Amino acid sequence: MNLTESLLGALRDHGARQIFGIPGDFALPFFRIIEESGILPLHTLSHEPAVGFAADAAARVGQGLGVAAVTYGAGALNMVNAVAAAYAERSPLVVLSGGPGRGESRSGLLLHHQARSLDSQLEIFRELTCDQARLEDAARAPAEIARVLAACVDRSLPVYLELPRDMAAAPCAKVSPLPTAPPDREVLDACADEVLARLSRARSPVLMVGIEVRRYRLEEKVAELAHRLGVPTVTSFMGRGLLTGADAPLLGTYLGVAGDPGLTRLVEDSDGLFLLGELVSDTNFGASERSIDLRKTIHAWEGEVKLGYHAYQGVRLADLVDALLARTAPTSRHFAVSRPVYPRGLVADGAPIAPADLAAAVNDLMATHGTMPIASDVGDCLFTAMDVDQTELVAPGYYATMGFGVPAGLGLQAATGRRPLVLVGDGAFQMTGWELGNCRRLGFDPIVLVFNNQSWEMLRTFQPQSRFNDLDDWKFAEMAAGLGGDGVRVRTRAELAQALARAAATRGRFQLVEAMIPRGVLSPTLKNFVEGVKRLNAGKA
Ligand SMILES: Cc1ncc(Cc2csc(CCOP(=O)(O)OP(=O)(O)O)c2C)c(N)n1
Numbered sequence: 001m002n003l004t005e006s007l008l009g010a011l012r013d014h015g016a017r018q019i020f021g022i023p024g025d026f027a028l029p030f031f032r033i034i035e036e037s038g039i040l041p042l043h044t045l046s047h048e049p050a051v052g053f054a055a056d057a058a059a060r061v062g063q064g065l066g067v068a069a070v071t072y073g074a075g076a077l078n079m080v081n082a083v084a085a086a087y088a089e090r091s092p093l094v095v096l097s098g099g100p101g102r103g104e105s106r107s108g109l110l111l112h113h114q115a116r117s118l119d120s121q122l123e124i125f126r127e128l129t130c131d132q133a134r135l136e137d138a139a140r141a142p143a144e145i146a147r148v149l150a151a152c153v154d155r156s157l158p159v160y161l162e163l164p165r166d167m168a169a170a171p172c173a174k175v176s177p178l179p180t181a182p183p184d185r186e187v188l189d190a191c192a193d194e195v196l197a198r199l200s201r202a203r204s205p206v207l208m209v210g211i212e213v214r215r216y217r218l219e220e221k222v223a224e225l226a227h228r229l230g231v232p233t234v235t236s237f238m239g240r241g242l243l244t245g246a247d248a249p250l251l252g253t254y255l256g257v258a259g260d261p262g263l264t265r266l267v268e269d270s271d272g273l274f275l276l277g278e279l280v281s282d283t284n285f286g287a288s289e290r291s292i293d294l295r296k297t298i299h300a301w302e303g304e305v306k307l308g309y310h311a312y313q314g315v316r317l318a319d320l321v322d323a324l325l326a327r328t329a330p331t332s333r334h335f336a337v338s339r340p341v342y343p344r345g346l347v348a349d350g351a352p353i354a355p356a357d358l359a360a361a362v363n364d365l366m367a368t369h370g371t372m373p374i375a376s377d378v379g380d381c382l383f384t385a386m387d388v389d390q391t392e393l394v395a396p397g398y399y400a401t402m403g404f405g406v407p408a409g410l411g412l413q414a415a416t417g418r419r420p421l422v423l424v425g426d427g428a429f430q431m432t433g434w435e436l437g438n439c440r441r442l443g444f445d446p447i448v449l450v451f452n453n454q455s456w457e458m459l460r461t462f463q464p465q466s467r468f469n470d471l472d473d474w475k476f477a478e479m480a481a482g483l484g485g486d487g488v489r490v491r492t493r494a495e496l497a498q499a500l501a502r503a504a505a506t507r508g509r510f511q512l513v514e515a516m517i518p519r520g521v522l523s524p525t526l527k528n529f530v531e532g533v534k535r536l537n538a539g540k541a
């Protein structure tokens with residue numbers, strides 16, 4: 001066995017099911033072994049940001065790790081933003097970069113693709129990953145790979161592996177995955193007892209389910225826990241789509257001033273808010289009507305459980321959930337909650353299209369054809385997604401980078417085999433929408449809904465006077481055929497309904513529906529968000 005085969009076997013043992021990548025001369029040797037060994041399927045794309053986004057999405061919905069393989073320098077550094085997004089959103093992404101061979105590193109020559117020094121890339125990724133290794137010694141490599149991949153899974157954070165090109169085929173032993181360290185029972189028991197005591201004393205406990213519940217694959221267990229505790233459950237903006245398919249007492253998504261007033265009050269007035277695997281960020285809590293008193297919350301995040309003024313360290317979320325389930329009795333009383341009502345029944349008439357119509361059209365489509373996993377980009381399309389009925393959703397709801405949507409749709413289909421729906425604005429499509437040109441070769445056929453308002457509309461809502469928010473009309477639908485798919489531009493609600501029905505009935509080619517939206521027409525959620533934030537800021541002024 002060689003070093004690359006040993007690494008590929010370890011990636012598969014840790015849950016990776018595919019590799020996204022773009023080769024280069026520093027990576028050709030290990031790309032060749034990836035292709036010839038067939039240990040993991042290789043999906044090559046066109047631009048490294050998309051490689052990172054696709055691998056990130058696959059990590060979020062797949063069995064474990066997402067793998068992004070790139071060449072040294074120009075390739076890996078092209079992917080920095082996507083890896084930063086994965087770090088911010090706790091995605092277990094493995095960055096696998098080729099690198100200069102040991103001999104050429106000592107040649108004294110400046111090497112192509114080198115930035116400042118031969119270590120610059122490693123130093124940059126040290127800031128965006130939780131563990132790193134340069135595999136320059138085949139004897140040490142199995143232990144280094146085991147350590148780095150264990151960190152990736154355990155912390156659900158990106159890691160970095162650099163493979164010098166003269167090491168790819170070096171003989172190497174198999175990697176033995178590290179055993180998971182057992183929890184500190186005393187800490188875990190004390191923590192679980194105190195969490196339950198707090199919740200039982202609370203007059204109005206609420207469970208808010210965050211992204212770590214997905215990252216550690218705990219959704220079914222958490223749904224059961226919510227029933228046993230008899231506690232209503234919500235998700236945050238970032239957590240939207242969690243618990244889809246799990247029988248949870250899910251009330252909806254907390255959006256502060258932009259969301260359902262009753263749900264907002266329930267969360268903000270709670271004297272026992274249990275933030276389970278939740279990121280306390282501005283996108284999740286920045287639009288709070290009333291700031292949440294974190295001293296009254298129970299916050300489990302990144303292996304720490306904070307209660308009021310003290311915290312328990314080294315408590316894995318999975319161990320905490322198991323300990324809480326062990327202390328609560330199963331119940332047949334699966335209490336029902338009034339679930340949110342999402343818009344349906346699009347009026348298919350000659351009226352122009354608003355984002356709310358797109359949500360209704362998507363809900364109608366899923367009611368007829370079954371739910372589809374959704375990949376959303378940043379922009380009003382993501383706020384519109386809040387009005388789409390509960391379904392699996394991957395989106396950079398916190399890091400908020402554009403360009404995620406289309407590549408993440410490819411990652412979704414690669415990881416799940418299910419046809420995804422992609423929601424993307426015209427500005428974001430200009431960045432990575434062209435990756436659709438790889439669908440025919442890779443066998444993917446997403447339905448892509450482009451919100452074309454010929455504008456950076458999100459920015460315009462905050463700074464309407466700036467003309468730089470005006471975008472041109474790129475006529476995306478006309479370009480679909482050249483990329484190997486089908487495209488249609490729709491201007492009315494009737495055309496929209498017809499186009500989505502046709503897209504759903506057509507398999508084997510990506511379907512691009514370009515919905516023309518008048519500038520300034522926003523989704524209800526974005527409109528409420530902008531008005532609410534302005535009201536909050538006016539109150540603080
Ligand atoms: C990689 C990156 N560069 C810039 C920005 C900053 C930004 C946030 S939202 C936005 C406009 C999005 O326009 P789009 O047409 O896609 O959607 P919509 O607003 O609904 O019209 C920009 C430029 C971000 N977030 N990421």
Ligand SMILES: [Mg+2]
Nearest residue numbers: 425426427455
């Ligand atoms: Mg736009």
